Amino acid sequence: LSATAHTDDSHGGHDARPGHHPGGHDDAAAHGSFNGYMTGFLLSVILTAIPFVLVMSRTFANPDTTSYVILGFAAVQIVVHMVYFLHMNTRSEGGWTLLALLFTVMLVVITLSGSIWVMFHLNDNMMPMSPTEMRNMP
Amino acid sequence: VVAVNTSMLLLSSITYGFAMLEMQRGRKNAVLMWLGITGLFGLAFVGLELNEFRHLISEGAGPQRSGFLSSFFTLVGTHGLHVSFGIVWLVTLMVQVAQRGLVPENQRRLMCLSMFWHFLDVVWIGVFTFVYLMGSLH
Numbered sequence: 057l058s059a060t061a062h063t064d065d066s067h068g069g070h071d072a073r074p075g076h077h078p079g080g081h082d083d084a085a086a087h088g089s090f091n092g093y094m095t096g097f098l099l100s101v102i103l104t105a106i107p108f109v110l111v112m113s114r115t116f117a118n119p120d121t122t123s124y125v126i127l128g129f130a131a132v133q134i135v136v137h138m139v140y141f142l143h144m145n146t147r148s149e150g151g152w153t154l155l156a157l158l159f160t161v162m163l164v165v166i167t168l169s170g171s172i173w174v175m176f177h178l179n180d181n182m183m184p185m186s187p188t189e190m191r192n193m194p
Numbered sequence: 195v196v197a198v199n200t201s202m203l204l205l206s207s208i209t210y211g212f213a214m215l216e217m218q219r220g221r222k223n224a225v226l227m228w229l230g231i232t233g234l235f236g237l238a239f240v241g242l243e244l245n246e247f248r249h250l251i252s253e254g255a256g257p258q259r260s261g262f263l264s265s266f267f268t269l270v271g272t273h274g275l276h277v278s279f280g281i282v283w284l285v286t287l288m289v290q291v292a293q294r295g296l297v298p299e300n301q302r303r304l305m306c307l308s309m310f311w312h313f314l315d316v317v318w319i320g321v322f323t324f325v326y327l328m329g330s331l332h
Contacts, residue, residue, distance in 0.1 A: 088211065088214070088215075089215070090212075090215060093208050093211035093212070093215070094208075096208075096211075097204065097207075097208045100204055100207075101201075101204065104200055104201075104204070104319075107323065107327055108197055108327070111327045111330060111331060119331040122331055123328050123331060126323055126327050126328070127323060129323075130319050130320060130323040133319050134316055134319055134320075137207075137312060137315060137316045137319070138316070141207055141211060141312040141315070142309060142312050142313070142316075
């Protein structure tokens with residue numbers, strides 16, 4: 057499977073850059089371009105500046121609203137970095153990098169939501185704290 | 195401070211991108227120059243962060259002061275270590291490239307560090323959103 061994927065990928069690379077040297081044979085498409093890096097950089101600057109302004113100017117009266125909005129911006133910026141700096145796409149290595157990323161995201165989500173779930177229920181699972189409570193245990 | 199730090203890391207991400215582009219063109223000295231600039235931005239980041247830590251601790255706001263400060267020092271400090279190890283790796287690769295040139299092995303190594311370095315920036319998005327921005331909201 058991986059051999060097939062490899063061939064496909066180097067084909068894509070050669071189509072894009074016909075005359076390049078054989079050293080980085082399968083990575084031509086994966087390194088991105090000057091315009092790609094600049095787009096990513098400008099988007100990141102904008103996506104960083106907006107949350108800073110929102111927090112410093114207290115645009116929203118409710119801090120929770122601000123939290124959700126800046127979390128949204130952070131999520132978008134992470135995607136921007138993945139696409140323009142880490143060159144995630146559906147084509148490289150025949151889609152296996154994307155599959156690996158999705159698997160990672162799944163594990164992270166399970167770990168995070170599991171931890172938060174456990175921590176919010178810590179109180180219920182605690183030993184009784186005082187002798188009175190201890191005596192009145194169910 | 196956090197805004198300056200964020201821009202340092204963002205700039206180092208894009209200068210690393212430029213190093214990769216020069217690597218594709220096979221220009222060894224340009225690669226070394228961009229890697230050097232990336233390293234300087236990284237050092238500036240770590241320097242500013244250590245300065246902030248020193249300032250906080252001198253004010254009595256060390257990690258033992260509160261739950262927020264414990265997690266602040268753990269998260270930000272771990273990320274700082276991540277960056278520091280990245281710089282060590284970067285210097286190692288600069289020596290390798292200077293000695294052996296842009297041979298396929300070094301190209302692959304630069305690719306790996308590229309992912310590590312851009313990922314530092316991705317992690318930082320999460321850190322500054324959660325720790326700094328959401329921390330200053332509540």
